[in-house]
Amino acid sequence: MKFWTRSLMIRLVSYFLLLSVVTVILVGYVAYTQATEALKLAVFDRLSAVADVKQGELNRWVDDEVRNVVLIAELPEVRAQVRTMAAEPVDSLGYQTAHGVLASYLSALAHSQADLQEVFILSNVGGKILVSTDPAHEGQYRVTDRYFTEGRSGTFVQNVYPSPITLAPTMTVATPLLGDGGQRLGVLAVDLSLKRMDQIIQERVGAGASNEAYLVDRLNVFVSGERFGRQEFPRGVHTQGIDAAVQGNDGAGLYTNYAGVPVLGVYRWLPDRELALLIEIHQDEAFAPASRLALTILLVGLASAGLLAIGVFLLARQIARPILAITRTATQVASGDLTKRAPVLTHDEVGVLARAFNTMTEQLRSLYEGLEAKVSELKQTEEELVTYKNSLEDQVVERTTELQKAKEYFESLVQNSPVAIVTRGLDGTVVSWNPAAEKLFGYAAAEAVGHDLDRLVTTDDLNAEAMRYSEETLRGDRIHAIARRFRKDGSAVDVELLSVPVVVAGQPVGTIVVYHDITELQRAREEAESANQAKSIFLATMSHEIRTPMNAVIGMSGLLLGTDLSPDQREYAEIVRSSGESLLAIINDVLDFSKIEAGKMDLEQAVLDVRECVEGSLDLVAIKAAEKNLDLACTIDDGVPTAIIGDATRLRQVIVNLLNNAVKFTEQGEVVVSVGSQPLGDQRHELQFAVRDTGIGVPPDRLDRLFQAFSQVDLSTSRKYGGTGLGLAISRRLCELMGGRMSVESTPNQGSTFAFSIVAEAATGVTTHVEFSGEQPQLIGKRLLVVDDNATNRRIVVQHAHAWGMLPRDTASSTEALGWIQRGDPFDIAIVDVVMPEMDGVALAAEIRKHRSARELPLVMFSSLGRRETGLDRIEFAGYLSKPLKPSNLYDVLMNILAARPARGRMPVAARPALDGKMAKRLPLRILLAEDNAVNQKLALRLLGQLGYQADVAANGLEAIGALERQHYDVVLMDMQMPELDGLDATRQICQRWPPPERPRIIAMTANAMQADRELCLAAGMDDYISKPIRTDELIAALGRSPVLGEVIT
């Protein structure tokens, strides 16, 4: 049963089979029934027909026999004989002869006709059998027989009756024998052979093995009993059919026959014969066709069902297979293999199921994998933990033994320690007191233990402090202090004490105090401190003391030189001054050196502008360099931060030192400073400086001695070149203090490069001057000609010009430059170096002027400072640049010249707005001018006057604020550089004191065109700016932007 419920296929097939079988059976049954019915009727018809026929045949036979008998009876011979017999006595011859004739005649008759069982003649009187074919019967009297009685009168058929003699069924036909006169002579009787009757019945009953026809008399006895065995039916045979027929019914039916066999029987009562005729056919045989049909149906049906079942089975299997495949896969998956996928064998619902299954399995798999990973991680962690635990356990064992050893060790340490170690309980009493403590304080251990420590070693006034220490320690603080304690004998001892709480298992249990006798040390320290202090005082004082008179000497000699002096006096004064300066330089060096050596050199940490520092340094050697015709230049890489945090003075000191050396030891050529930088991350940079010269160089064997103090390359150089010999030593140490290094490379007679680095933080958010980064609108596309024999200078100028968007062309040769000019090459401006080998700048300028006028090609002279250029009379130079070249200067000069001349060919003088004398009426502003410079004051007032304004004047920031206090102004024209309180500070104060509605509009007058400076102004609170020298259009525009605030009641 379980098997059945678990297999869909089996169920399907079973149900189907069941259904088919049931159907088939049903059909078979119905067919069988129907066929049986039909057959029954048919058989009945047939049998009826046969019965009819048989009835007829029977009757016909009987009739024939009757006729026979009648014939015979009417035969004259017969009659004659009979007459004879009747007339003559029995024993007469005639009688005997007649008897014999009749006997033979009758027997011949009987023989010729088998149907006649016995033929006999009966006497009329008494019915005595006179003659018979069965001689045994002669002489018997049959007077009671019906045939006789009836037969005397007429032909009579006595239907089957039991013979009184034999008791066997007999049928007799009798007819009277009549004489000529019609007298009854006798009766002729014939016993008919019932066999024959039976035969007749049985003949040709019809096809069919079981067909049976028989006759039964009214006493339910078979007519031809031998056939059936009389003994079997002692009371007569009774069957449904026989009974019915014997009762006189005709009919047909299905019943059991005499032999107990179910038959189809047709029964008929033959009234003429007083017999029942039954024709029966076994049901089996009769219905055999139906059975066959049913069987056929059954067989065919079952066969078909079987086939169909197979078909269904196959179909079911076809359906089941994919499902089974999925099932198998599911089983595999269930048993752990998540990589298995169900085969998608079909496109139908099962296929969809397979796909869905696969999807689900896939998801399961990835989920499972994830989980597995987690699990293995966890396992791993677990393992690690176990390993760790094991190692910990091992360690614990180790430690314990170590601890034990340590304990013993420390105990001995304490005992043997040269340092006094005292342990105290929580209440401050001494718990242990080591030998060193005994020695230090003079108390033996027995005297100390159990006493309060502070009481033992301090006096009353120190007690408080000591108690405080004790408390703090107990609270958990460590005390490290220097204090004074007292011995047992009262003498004082300076100690360094370390007091530490002792904590066991989280609970403080006491303290441990360690004393170190530092009396000696204290003394030494005090001495050192005072020595140090003396040194500092010395340095500071000396610094000041020495410099002051030196400055005086120098200053005074300078002043002296400014007066009228005779040539001799001038010479002497010069010597005094220069000696003074040299001496000051030496003193500075010595002091610096000592400071550094004493470690007292402090470096400032302030914002310093790298370019300004370098350029400032160059300025200081510019004059000397110019005197020696050396070219000075500086290049600063793009990556170098604009500003850094450092000591500008010291950095400059280093650079100037190197520059001085370079200029000193170079007779011709150039000295170039270059600055690069390497970011170190986190805003820190390593700035790399190099001073390269084309001087006499340093021999390789002397290189290492360069940086040593007081060494010169050789004595001859010191004599020739002077110097303290400290410069490089100081510079190098300064570099090192600034986080860098200094080094030198040199080739004798070619030149040297001194390089140093410093480490500094870039100063963010500070732009002390604009970077000129990128193209400058007024310079874009302007063509620049640069003529300078020094490649470095050319390179610098060209680089900047490029960056600003100009189109520079440079050459070292004046001739080449002239060639270009003569050729007609276009230029907007030219920078010409003055000192050049082939043709100096002045000469070149003169030549250029032959081809281009000053308006067409403005010239900028590039010269060394301090030189008086001769021959400049006839040349108009639009600008001057001096060496060393500073980009800011270059920028200013270019802008001045080019920005004021918008394009070539046009008249450079721009149309100026007509001075509107009525402006003040239209825009009645109250103006305050804050300017200290007399010339500028006059200029500004004049301009304002031309516009109709009467402005008030303040000579510095303080006066300006005072003026504002007194009355209200709409506009303050604020100069930036003023004594007492400069423009920025004054602005800030004004902004603080007066809120916006009451505050005047502050317009800065600044000579700096730099964006950064302008931003500075705006940041301080200025509202606007105009440049100096004052331009009319700018002033008008700025005033135009100013609102008239009107009187404000304050």
Place this chain on the structure above:
Amino acid sequence: MTEPNVIDKGALDELQETTGGDPEFLAELIETYLDDAPGLLATMRWAIGAANAEELRRAAHSLKSNSASFGARILATRCQELEQQAKNGIFDGASERLVHVETAYADAERALRALLPPA
């Protein structure tokens, strides 16, 4: 007779236009400048002697901007260097520089005086 190389004519012209083209006013300005300048030079001299960077700077700055207004470019440039030096608190070589400034001023003064109407 002017020395056009010392005084930038262009700057002078501008100045004239700015001031409305009044030669009298221009003369007044020049006078003022020439009056002021020696004082500034003296201040600078003293400042160098006293090592007073602030005074030196301011004086140099003033002389510079004034000189520039009148087109005395060389003088202006030299003043600027001195100013720069002073800004950085450096006095080395300052006296020498000052000498050059004075020389340049002498040239400029001559040139400007030549522009004044004969007094």
